[in-house]
Amino acid sequence: MAHAGALHDEDVMLPPPGREPGAGVYNEKLGMWVFLGSEVMFFTALIGTYIILRVAHPTAWKAPGVVLAVPITAINTFLLICSSVTMVKAFASVQDGNLSGLRKWLIATVLIGSTFVGVQVYEYRHLIEKGFVPSEGLYGSTFYTMTGFHGFHVTIGVICLIFVTWRAFQGRYSAKDYRGVEVIGLYWHFVDLVWIILFTIVYLI
Amino acid sequence: MATTIGHVDEVTLGGAEVHADTRSFVRKYVFSTDHKIIGIQFLIMSLIFLLLGGVLAMVIRWQLGFPKQPMPLGGVLPETMAPGGVVLPEFYNSLVTMHGTFMVFFAIMPLLVGVFGNYLIPLKIGAPDMAFPRINMASFWIAVPAGFLMLAGFFVEGGHAAAGWTSYAPLSERSDLSGVSMGQILWCISLIVLGLSSILGSFNYITTIINMRAPGMWWFRLPLSIWSLFVTAILVLLAMPILSGAIIMLLFDQTIGTHFFGPAQGGQPLLWQHLFWFFGHPEVYILILPAMGMASDIIANGARKPVFGYTSMVLAILGIGVLGWGVWGHHMFMSGMNPTLGTSFMISTMLIAVPSAIKVFNWLGTMWMGNIRFHVPMLHAIAFVSMFTIGGLSGIFMAATPVDIYIHDTYFIVAHLHYVLFGGSLFAIFAAVTFWYPKMFGRMMSPFWGRVHFFLTFIFYNLVFFPMHNLGLHGHMRRIYDPTQYDFLKPVQPINELISISAFLLFATQLIFATNFIVSWFKGAKAPENPWEDNGLEWTVPSPPPHGNFVSVPHVYRAPYEYSSPFVTEDFLPQNRELPEGVPSAAPHS
Amino acid sequence: MSWLLPHGASTFVGEIDWLYYLILWITGIAFVLVEVLLVWFMIRYRARPGRKATYYHGNTRFEIIWTSVTAVVVVIIGVLSAGRWNRIKGRDMVPPNATPIVIHAKQFEWLVTYPGADGALGSADDFQVRSQLHLVVGQPVSVLLTSEDAIHSFFIPAFRIKQDAVPGMNIRVWFQPTEVGEYELGCAELCGLGHYRMRATVTVHSREDFDRWARDRAALSVNK
Secondary structure, three states: OOOOOOOOOOOOOOOOOOOOOOOOOOHHHHHHHHHHHHHHHHHHHHHHHHHHHHHHOHHHOOOOOOOOOHHHHHHHHHHHHHHHHHHHHHHHHHHOOOHHHHHHHHHHHHHHHHHHHHHHHHHHHHHHHHOOOOOOHHHHHHHHHHHHHHHHHHHHHHHHHHHHHHHHHOOOOEOOEOHHHHHHHHHHHHHHHHHHHHHHHHHHO | OOOEOOEOOOOOOOOOOOOOOOOOHHHHHHOOOOHHHHHHHHHHHHHHHHHHHHHHHHHHHHHHHOOOOOOOOHHHOOOOOOHHHOOOHHHHHHHHHHHHHHHHHHHHHHHHHHHHHHHHHHHHHOOOOOOOHHHHHHHHHHHHHHHHHHHHHHHOOOOEOOOOOOOOOOOOOOHHHHOOOHHHHHHHHHHHHHHHHHHHHHHHHHHHHHHOOOOOOOHHHOOHHHHHHHHHHHHHHHHHHHHHHHHHHHHHHHHOOOOOOOHHHOOOHHHHHHHHHHHHHHHHHHOOHHHHHHHHHHHHHHHOOOOOOHHHHHHHHHHHHHHHHHOHHHHOOOOOOOHHHHHHHHHHHHHHHHHHHHHHHHHHHHHOOOOEOOOHHHHHHHHHHHHHHHHHHHHHHHHOHHHHHHHOOEHHHHHHHHHHHHHHHHHHHHHHHHHHHHHHHOEOOOHHHHHHHHHHHHHHHHHHHHHHHHHHHHOOEOOOOOHHHOHHHHHHHHHHHHHHHHHHHHHHHHHHHHHHHHHHHHHOOEOOOOOOOOOOHHHHOOOOOOOOOOOOOOOOOOOOOOOOOOOOOOOOOOOOOOOOOOOOOOOOOO | OOOOOOOOOEOHHHHHHHHHHHHHHHHHHHHHHHHHHHHHHHHHOEOOOOOOOOOOOOOHHHHHHHHHHHHHHHHHHHHHHHHHHHHHHOOOOOOOOOEEEEEEEEOOEEEEEEOOOOOOOOOOOOEEEEOEEEEEOOOOEEEEEEEOOOOEEEEEHHHOEEEEEOOOOOEEEEEOEOOOEEEEEEEOOOOOOOHHHOEEEEEEEOHHHHHHHHHHHHHHOOOO
């Protein structure tokens, strides 16, 4: 998404020049914030459904830990939070012009993010073997739908992160233009935040 | 991803914008990132689906007008749909479902949002293109497979989805109840894909309008078409994901055995309705707001007069956008939800009548003391106002919960929705297509055939849909294959016949529009830069505009509807026309 | 092609029809006003050579007036609706002397369970009839509406009642017929292939005729 071969000297990290003042940030950043609004609504539909169904029919759920593996998922949660930290560090690096730091921290984020997905997949297989499947009542239905779509969003995030990392290795980002890094960072933090909410209401309550 | 020499894929910068376009035919017209081409691509796709939706309506009307009679040309349909040309009940249920689905999702919504959102936004705000041209291209090319998926449902075993465009569970999730399995699944997948296309488009529009307005294009100098497209884009952004979530849950109920909406293990059928209508009500404002905005532009142009109460019109658009989230339960008064909820939704629904009424009065106020030119777009825009008024007024009957007990799920509702969607949105679309056709294609549509099409459409349209109010008041239910099963409906069967014959004539009339559209593309009179003497920025560039739109960034000096200004001799004053030192740009006003 | 409602025969007709006609008057006046103004403006302000439009941006005072009038009118309609709605659909408004009936909607018929001579459901003398509703004139009836499969909707136009039947829910709907006669019940929610023929007859009897019918019927039909 970086503007390669810029024909103009303008600072691309600013809103489009020569226009009426808008949001005060460059287009890609505004675009990502707006897009995340749609993602909030999507998860609201899923999480809202879960809340409604659970309040109406609480006996369909088992107590925390009876079916789901809380300890390993807690560690996984911690990992995801760490990946947000590495993402912030990648962002700070490129802001400072530290390109090797950028590459290092991006790789770390990719690795931790992939691990998170891997652990989730492992957990799914384990649960399915135990007989806890999506058709297992309201519990199974809501668990798999919410965590599954979250996992899907994390996977998309990891793919985008790999793409951004590759571009970092190609030297496409600098202290003057790190839009791609900032924008994927926003998405990644959002995905992390959704997980913290999900972990709390699915695993701990 | 790679940039091409001589072409800037993402133009977020000011400065020189128009430049030679040296790309291949495929890059220029097929996989184009130019908002104008993408708008025209959506136009062609949507008009095809509009035609298809109309064909389905003709089959519905044949069956309703002449139940169980063999249909002319019905022999082309397979035995599973209409053996001997007689429509089967299961096919009838698919017909009503797919008519609604095609019209709402693949015709009206993309016509208003995909076509005019794309075409008008950058031009009317003075930008060279959208903020994200490649995402814009993706938005169209994702809509195309969604369309194919939706068409595919006609060819699978069990036939197409047959649970209504509203797809209520449990009927929609149990093939043992509906007789349909693959068709419902394809319906779900298609709409999920289309939702992605819409969401991509919406954040593009929002970013573009916020960040890329030309200097001087203050928020309160935006044309109402742009205000309405802006609020509509926000509604799309926030409402479509709810539908996607609901459809995903429905799809999982259908395929992997989840229990969201099936009562057997604690699921709730009403949950589907709440989710669907929480999306569905903002959706109907998505289907009307851009129509209202474009009608405002065209009425001001036709009347040669500023829009009456521009600020209130903006506030009404915002008000509709906000209030529209709080009324969804008025589709569910009979659903079995707590009656107290019914009362609260009744109140919110009554209130939302107010901003729509404001708009009608202000359109009248715009025409008052005007100097009205009855060009074809103006005819359609005036029809829009008068027909939308009927649709809006009929809504009051159903908002009053006790009356809704009687008219819910009858033809009174069908009349209402067609008055707002056809009488409202579609007339506005005819107005807008005719109005912006010269800018899009560099040619004028034939005014003579435009008038013939308008008058015949207006007459037949009212003959089709006005009597539906009376059918509904008589108790005629919706979505019933054969009304003559009921003794109490037999006396009104002649009305069904009248409606059907008028519908066939209405459909035939649209061939005039289609012919005018196609023939004018090649043979229409060449269009000047500003054939309607309009004030919008798009009329200050050639017809059609070059890639990049403006040779240099336009500067905006005034509000959008400065017609009949005392400060100039012409009766129009474009937004970017600079007046000599000391001459006011516009009258000071609130 | 009439804007009059067809003849009604329940105690709800008074409430609902009155409100309908009120709204018809109000919207009718608004309709005539808007359309007449529209046509008048089209004629009066059409473009003619040498004319110019008046350069006028709006009038806030007029806007406040017509907005307030609209708001007041819709609020009034809302208030008039709220009480009626509660009297008809309110969950605690079912008359205590109403005859209890169960109607179980299923593709594509209505299974009606009557309480029998003891007037109580769930007892041995209950009997079930397919797609026939038999009522006593002047006697309120309280229906427990259930569904076997899809969502159906219980609609008797002559009584101005409608209520969706939802699988997994027990929904109460009550009404009181006021005239002896034959009426029809139709399903008003798309429920599948046979939705269009999910019809039932509704017969309102005098008390004696109903008792005779019930006795004969109970002797014939299989108990639940």
